[in-house]
Amino acid sequence: KQEVTQIPAALSVPEGENLVLNCSFTDSAIYNLQWFRQDPGKGLTSLLLIQSSQREQTSGRLNASLDKSSGRSTLYIAASQPGDSATYLCAVNKMRGTYKYIFGTGTRLKVLA
Amino acid sequence: DTGVSQDPRHKITKRGQNVTFRCDPISEHNRLYWYRQTLGQGPEFLTYFQNEAQLEKSRLLSDRFSAERPKGSFSTLEIQRTEQGDSAMYLCASRLGGNTEAFFGQGTRLTVV
Numbered sequence: 372k373q374e375v376t377q378i379p380a381a382l383s384v385p386e387g388e389n390l391v392l393n394c395s396f397t398d399s400a401i402y403n404l405q406w407f408r409q410d411p412g413k414g415l416t417s418l419l420l421i422q423s424s425q426r427e428q429t430s431g432r433l434n435a436s437l438d439k440s441s442g443r444s445t446l447y448i449a450a451s452q453p454g455d456s457a458t459y460l461c462a463v464n465k466m467r468g469t470y471k472y473i474f475g476t477g478t479r480l481k482v483l484a
Numbered sequence: 485d486t487g488v489s490q491d492p493r494h495k496i497t498k499r500g501q502n503v504t505f506r507c508d509p510i511s512e513h514n515r516l517y518w519y520r521q522t523l524g525q526g527p528e529f530l531t532y533f534q535n536e537a538q539l540e541k542s543r544l545l546s547d548r549f550s551a552e553r554p555k556g557s558f559s560t561l562e563i564q565r566t567e568q569g570d571s572a573m574y575l576c577a578s579r580l581g582g583n584t585e586a587f588f589g590q591g592t593r594l595t596v597v
Contacts, residue, residue: 375526403583414490414575415527415588422583460526462586470540471517472577472586474526 373398373465377475384451385483392446392478394461399439402464405472406435406446409458418446418459423466451482488589490576496595497566504562505592509578516559517586518551519575520544527575533559534581566596 374397384390394404403422407415419428419435421444427436434447444461458479462472489508497503509516514535519527530549532540535556545551548566553559563570573593579586 405586407588412573412593414488414590415577417585417587420585462526470515470532470534471529471542473529476524476526 373401373463373473375461375463375473375475377459377461377478379478380476381479381481383481383483386451386453388451388482389447389449390451390480392448392459392480394444394446394475396442396444396463396473398465399442400466401439402466404435404437404444405462405464406433406444407460407462409460409477411458415460448480451480453482453484456481488576488578488587490574490589490592492592493590494593494595496597499568499596500565502562502564503566503594504560505574505576505594507559507561507576507578507589509558509576510587513578513580513587514556515579515581515586516553517577518559518561519577521573521575521591522571530561530574563594566594568596570594571596 376395378393405420406418421437432449437444458477460477462474491506516533518530521527531551533553548564551561573591575591577586577588
């Protein structure tokens with residue numbers, strides 16, 4: 372059974388810091404992994420999608436890496452800003468047996484001005 | 485096209501009443517998902533459609549829940565005889581086939597009183 376864990380559960384950093392959010396999954400047979408951002412009371416905004424054959428993806432100040440064999444992905448945020456404050460969720464899509472995305476519980480990030 | 489649209493955004497209902505939510509996916513997205521999210525948790529999978537076919541359904545979906553996607557376009561999620569434990573954010577997502585990004589709507593927040 373696929374389980375997804377995100378560490379830390381919450382993080383508070385001063386503006387300008389570079390930071391890393393971690394996502395681990397127990398079954399390496401994944402199709403892809405997607406990172407999302409969620410603002411309080413809102414839906415999910417897609418940030419990055421990494422295919423199982425890829426090692427990393429970049430979008431602006433965001434960089435996501437994937438190490439499928441060790442069951443880990445990291446989301447790197449450069450030069451953090453107060454507007455980055457949100458909950459960050461990772462989700463894995465398994466290769467076989469199911470169509471669903473399985474989510475972690477998220478990392479709640481607060482960037483202090 | 486402005487993305488995945490969900491209606492209503494908020495719903496307050498009395499215990500025992502039936503409620504129905506609607507999701508309009510991004511045009512041409514043939515894959516559609518329903519998720520439920522409670523406070524502080526990641527989204528939990530409810531059901532998945534490929535075109536009009538409901539191909540996967542979670543055990544979380546009791547017989548009080550039903551989802552449809554007539555003609556493979558919009559989808560509805562109905563909850564019969566609502567209970568307080570049904571209070572949550574209900575999220576809809578859509579994507580194209582293959583290894584593509586999932587896009588989420590803003591969700592419907594259900595409060596059962």
